[in-house]
C-alpha cells in the first residue's frame with residue numbers, strides 16, 4: 001500500500017477488498033444493482049468453450065481470486081507461482097552459512113515424474129520402489145468428481161498418473177541428516193481466522209500419498225511437509241511463518257523482512273495483471 005510504484009486504482013481495489021465492499025456481482029446483487037450474482041468471468045470462459053452457462057458460481061472476491069474461477073484460474077495460478085518463486089529464491093539466498101540444505105526443484109514448477117529424474121532424489125529411493133509403495137496408498141484417496149471418467153476408464157493407470165502428476169511446490173533435502181521436506185505454498189482467502197488450519201489440512205491431504213509412499217520406500221530417511229500459508233488480503237500467521245523459515249535455515253535477521261518482500265512481489269504482480 002505504501003509503495004508509490006503501485007497505481008492508485010490497484011490500491012483502491014485492494015482497500016475495497018479488505019473492507020469487503022468491492023463491486024463483485026454478489027455485492028451488487030445484494031444491493032439490487034444487479035439481477036443475479038453469477039460470476040461473469042466463469043460465464044465468459046464457458047461461452048468461449050461452448051459449455052453451458054447454467055448454475056454459475058457466485059461472483060465473490062474469494063471466488064474470482066481462486067483457481068476455482070474458470071475465467072481467472074490461469075491468472076491466479078501465475079500469481080501464486082510468481083509469489084512462491086520470490087519467496088523460494090529469498091530463502092535460498094538467506095541461508096545460514098552452516099546450512100546443508102539443498103533446494104532441489106529447478107526454477108519452474110514440475111511434476112513428481114520430472115522431479116524423480118533428478119539423481120539426488122533417485123538415490124533416496126528408485127522410481128520403481130516409490131511407485132510400488134504409492135500404488136497401495138493411492139487407492140486410499142478416492143477419485144474426485146472431475147476425475148471420475150479417467151478412473152472408470154482404467155483405475156490402475158489413473159492412480160499411477162495421479163501420483164506422478166502431483167506437483168509439490170518444492171523439495172528440500174539434507175543429505176547429512178537424511179531429511180526431505182516437501183514445501184507447499186497456499187495463497188488463501190483470509191476472510192476466516194482459521195484459514196491457516198484449513199489450508200494446512202488441505203495442503204497435507206494434497207501430498208499425503210507422496211509423504212506416505214516415501215516413508216515406506218526409504219525408511220532410513222525422515223520426510224515431512226512444510227506449508228506456507230498466506231492470506232490474499234495480506235494476513236500471515238507470523239509465529240507459524242517465522243518458525244518455518246527457521247526450520248529451513250533462513251538467517252534470523254533476514255526473516256522479518258520476508259513477508260514485506262512477498263507483499264511487494266504480490267503488489268508488483270497485481271500491477272501486471
Ligand SMILES: [Zn+2]
Nearest residue numbers: 039042069070
Ligand atoms: Zn468465476
